[in-house]
Amino acid sequence: MQETTIALSDFISTQVLEPWKGIKKVAREEYFTSGHRTCQGCESALVMKLMAKAAGPRSIILGATGCMYVANTTYYSTPWVVPWMHTQLGSAGSAATGTVAALRAMMRKGKMEEEPINVISFCGDGGGADMGLSAISAALQHTHYNLLIFMYDNESYANTDIQVSGSSPYGANSTFSPPGKVHRIMHRRWKKNTAAMLAAGHPDCKYVATVTAGNAIDTMNKVRRALTIGGPTFIHSLDPCPKGWDYDPKYSHELGELATETGIWPLYEVEEGKVKMYGKSKHIASGAFKRKPVREYLLRQGRFAHFVEEDIDYFQAKVDEMWEKWLVPGVIPFAQA
Ligand SMILES: Cc1ncc(C[n+]2csc(CCOP(=O)(O)OP(=O)(O)O)c2C)c(N)n1
Ligand code: SF4
Numbered sequence: 161m162q163e164t165t166i167a168l169s170d171f172i173s174t175q176v177l178e179p180w181k182g183i184k185k186v187a188r189e190e191y192f193t194s195g196h197r198t199c200q201g202c203e204s205a206l207v208m209k210l211m212a213k214a215a216g217p218r219s220i221i222l223g224a225t226g227c228m229y230v231a232n233t234t235y236y237s238t239p240w241v242v243p244w245m246h247t248q249l250g251s252a253g254s255a256a257t258g259t260v261a262a263l264r265a266m267m268r269k270g271k272m273e274e275e276p277i278n279v280i281s282f283c284g285d286g287g288g289a290d291m292g293l294s295a296i297s298a299a300l301q302h303t304h305y306n307l308l309i310f311m312y313d314n315e316s317y318a319n320t321d322i323q324v325s326g327s328s329p330y331g332a333n334s335t336f337s338p339p340g341k342v343h344r345i346m347h348r349r350w351k352k353n354t355a356a357m358l359a360a361g362h363p364d365c366k367y368v369a370t371v372t373a374g375n376a377i378d379t380m381n382k383v384r385r386a387l388t389i390g391g392p393t394f395i396h397s398l399d400p401c402p403k404g405w406d407y408d409p410k411y412s413h414e415l416g417e418l419a420t421e422t423g424i425w426p427l428y429e430v431e432e433g434k435v436k437m438y439g440k441s442k443h444i445a446s447g448a449f450k451r452k453p454v455r456e457y458l459l460r461q462g463r464f465a466h467f468v469e470e471d472i473d474y475f476q477a478k479v480d481e482m483w484e485k486w487l488v489p490g491v492i493p494f495a496q497a
């Protein structure tokens with residue numbers, strides 16, 4: 161069900177989507193339903209379902225190439241109940257701005273009734289954190305366009321069989337970084353800090369947030385906030401992927417939670433320049449919750465099965481640094497020289 165809308169003026173109004181306070185307040189309607197062929201336990205598919213539910217019926221969803229395109233729209237079947245369009249792998253940002261511009265032109269010319277329509281464009285980590293980063297950056301500078309870029313991050317180019325992306329974690333086994341006898345660790349880069357990079361680098365973007373599907377209400381309310389606040393916005397979800405991360409699909413939620421409890425994946429939002437932590441991350445930041453050791457997360461996944469103590473220690477030290485030394489703990493690095 162849609163809530164009140166604010167009056168249209170100069171085509172820049174948004175739907176006012178109040179936060180859902182508790183599970184009983186959540187709408188029953190689904191806009192991402194059966195008809196997809198994602199793997200069992202795929203958190204990215206769950207994220208799509210939450211995102212569409214939170215946005216409601218007067219929404220257009222655009223999707224860049226990747227699992228959430230290919231596995232969701234195969235053989236003329238689709239789970240999308242709202243209008244949906246595929247866009248090229250690096251084009252989530254440009255598809256979003258183009259769609260908003262087209263809607264505004266149609267309304268201005270009287271070819272469509274004037275109404276605020278949510279435009280969400282999603283991409284994977286390969287499509288968003290790597291290939292389409294410049295298009296997303298451009299979209300986040302079009303301050304007069306209301307749109308949400310949603311990056312679902314399964315930490316690999318999953319659809320083409322799990323290649324390393326800029327979002328893959330240090331040391332992970334992938335088809336591009338298999339551990340060998342000469343080099344145990346093939347992927348030596350630390351994961352890109354995409355959400356914070358976009359928040360820090362786009363001062364006119366009013367809303368950037370991180371989520372996991374395990375925190376369903378938090379995820380939906382952040383989508384609703386992003387769509388209500390107006391202007392271009394960005395949400396980054398970390399999505400456990402049983403195939404790429406190599407674990408039993410029944411542990412998807414648990415792994416999402418562990419990512420936050422170990423401090424690897426902080427849940428936060430940056431609204432109009434103010435950082436607010438959520439869930440366990442809030443308690444880690446305040447000192448009320450002691451971060452779990454990263455080994456509890458790493459050793460549950462086959463992609464880290466080749467890790468020895470030295471690798472776990474390195475990973476732990478990097479996460480400790482993020483919480484103990486960063487300018488904004490868990491979010492923004494740098495230290496005063
Ligand atoms: C320009 C271009 N290069 C390569 C491909 C092949 N390709 C299709 S999906 C995909 C993986 C995308 O990874 P990501 O964005 O992380 O989404 P995921 O598959 O992980 O859901 C690739 C490389 C393509 N479709 N277009
Ligand atoms: S490979 Fe991963 S992201 Fe892709 S459909 Fe399977 S579980 Fe989902």
Ligand SMILES: [Mg+2]
Nearest residue numbers: 284285316318
């Ligand atoms: Mg991916």
